[in-house]
Amino acid sequence: MRFTEHPILDFERVRGREVTIYFEGKPIKAYEGETIATALHAAGIRIFQHSTKKHRPRGLFCAIGKCSSCLMKVNGIPNVRTCITLVEEGMQIERQDEKPVLPKTSKPPKWKEPPRIEADVVVIGGGPAGMMAAINASDAGAKVVLLDENPMLGGQLVKQTHKFFGKREQFAGVRGIKIAEILSEELKKRDIEVFLETSAIMLLQDGDEKLVVGVRKNKELVEFKGKTVVVATGAMERMIPFENNDLPGVYGAGAIQTLMNTYGVKPGDRVLIVGAGNVGLILAYQLYQAGVKVEAIVEAMPKIGGYFVHAAKVRRLGIPILTRHTILRAEGKEKVERAVVAQLDENWNVVPGSEKVFEVDVIALAVGLRPSIELLHQIGCQIKYVPELGGHVVIRDSRMETTIKGIFVAGDSAEIEEATTAMLEGKIAGISAALAAGVASPGWLKEVEKTQRELEEFRSGPFGRKVLEGLKKVVVE
């Protein structure tokens, strides 16, 4: 089902021309600008594939192209990530129920030299960190190119309908979606080339410079050559183990936000949220706003992890937050029909007889993120496991340069934190990358130092403590 009304968002304005796509031969209405997964979801289709060994049903999970749970056959081509592929008139979409069969009619590809885009600074990722890096590198005098694998700029921001915390200069009080718009407007004002629907698949040293190998729209090779690179690829949602956690209807919190806030599609009717950090709390509020019932939030820790104001708001809406509770299993034939939760004792064991059953069709996992460091890992940046920062992260210096000269990192891919710090880090990385490329005047160092002080100040509050502990382990000079 699609929303027609929403207190904050106007979907009628963003939806493109109506098109028809075909699911297993049956016509389905869709709008240009929507992903295949979104259109299927709006038509009530939850099962996208069956696992090849045990034939378990699978559906959407991350909605940002990072988990492979949504692979389908599109126009005869297997393994298409339907969550980041846009609909096109007449598309034939089929479920994948076994290991794919290759089409017999494929012709040998005609190879042409891939386009090679040259720049001083190549930015990978167009979330707040990447956009700020691009804007500031450009202001510092660099020729900048930015690529992002999603069809739109903004990263996680495009789904945040709530007003942000933070400092005034970093858009406190402004809604996330609005920040994304402001930043992309700023990008447009500058001479920054942007490639959307373009995945960076490889990061290489090429003489003294760097080569980023990109694939556009799943089929076209594009090469990006830069003197320096900023990696701002964000994060990936964590999964937790429980029975039937792969049933369609178990979603990452981000996926629900994407469906609901980016595309205006109702994720389900009744939701159980796992995790009472900020993401879980905000999600509960957003669901309520969109008219979806949240049955409860369960949190394994004895305390709510998120900000007090968010928790208070959720409580006022009458949504119970059950601390010291966990999810035991999802139940349902082909998709989620129920969730069974239980209380935990001090030793994290289930309290016998404490099981509660919630009749829900969606289970939202808001159990944390881990940095997307794949490209940094592949090129050989030094990596360390730091739980305070979200898992495996790269060693870097105070200017966000990794152990490989000319490769910078910023935002959630550096450590799990928030949009404000992502933007500040993006600024530091962007200017430093322009400096390292030899195109910015030394005066820009002052701007880096100023931003470093702002970042320090921002982190000096109680919520920065954990990150600061973690940073001690990875920031080197």
Place this chain on the structure above:
Amino acid sequence: MKGDIVIIGGGITGIALAHELARRGEDVVVLEKRFIGSGSTFRCGTGIRQQFGDEANVQVMKRSVELWKKYSEEYGFPFKQTGYLFLLYSEEEISQFKENISIQNRFGVPTKLITPEEAKEIVPLLDVSEVMAASWNPTDGKADPFHATTAFALHAQEMGARIYEYTEVKDLIIEKGEIKGVKTNKGTIKTGIVVNATNAWAKLINAMAKVPIRIPIEPYKHQAIITQPIKRDTINPMVISFKYEDSYLTQTDHGGIIGGVGYEVGPTYDLSPSYTFLREVTTYLSKIVPAIRELLILRTWAGFYAKTPDSNPAIGRINEIDEYYIAAGFSGHGFMMAPAVAEMLSDLITKGKSKLPIEWYDPYRFERGELRQKALQMG
């Protein structure tokens, strides 16, 4: 600590040798600087063939295939005789392969020349528009390097062999031409017999032993890819095209397409993946099987071909150092040979001779200028 026989290197060669020696009741120790298989073995293309162009390799590989069959059945690891299919594009190639086939047939290897249409029956997705014929032996095959190496290791250990991982050999203790022991990062092991089974690293161990003859073995970086899994039995045999830069591809047990091309870099100990390789491999593999263009590559990695001037390994005893043996320099086909190499070398160590033509691999041939006919190398 001590061991009667110390094998340096825990790849398929060292592990299969330890297995064979333990089976014969010998006291054997394997020293591996990382984990077993971490050298080239776990990075290989999985192929096992008898299609060579000289008598020695055909005989040795025929025996090797018998042993692969025997042990895979006994130990339950995947070894499949799904054949090797060489695609031929010119009269010249065809006449060369006809000669090879006659040698192979003489030793009972049932290779034959088939038409492009017959090749397409075996792999329907092939593009045979330029193919003139194919050399096909259905008894060649492939094995899973992870399961195979682990199975040989576990059974070797059951029979008393000791395998020490993360144990790097730093030096050899040799007095008056006699081996006394091996120094490692974890201490010294007393022994009188050492086998150098370090393939790409063999020259370093030979230097520690001060081997007085020239055994040219150099490491060259070769890379491979694996794609997303597809339906089983799509590409059963190993398919090879020398026309398209020595490229090869086949399907693993898990369903992914594994493949590579001839592009190499070296001599080097660098293992970083390269874009040039990726471009070549995608170009050439899609010329052989165009539909592969619809698949995503999951991973790419690099390993070493330990190359000798005639692409044949050096296997045998070094006379100047009492009881120092070498089995290295496999030039990109050491996985397939390992069971037969283990048998030959065990014969040499325990009986002083072997029924298999071990002389072909004589480590002294380089010093004497008696290079062999170049062994058929792919990838």
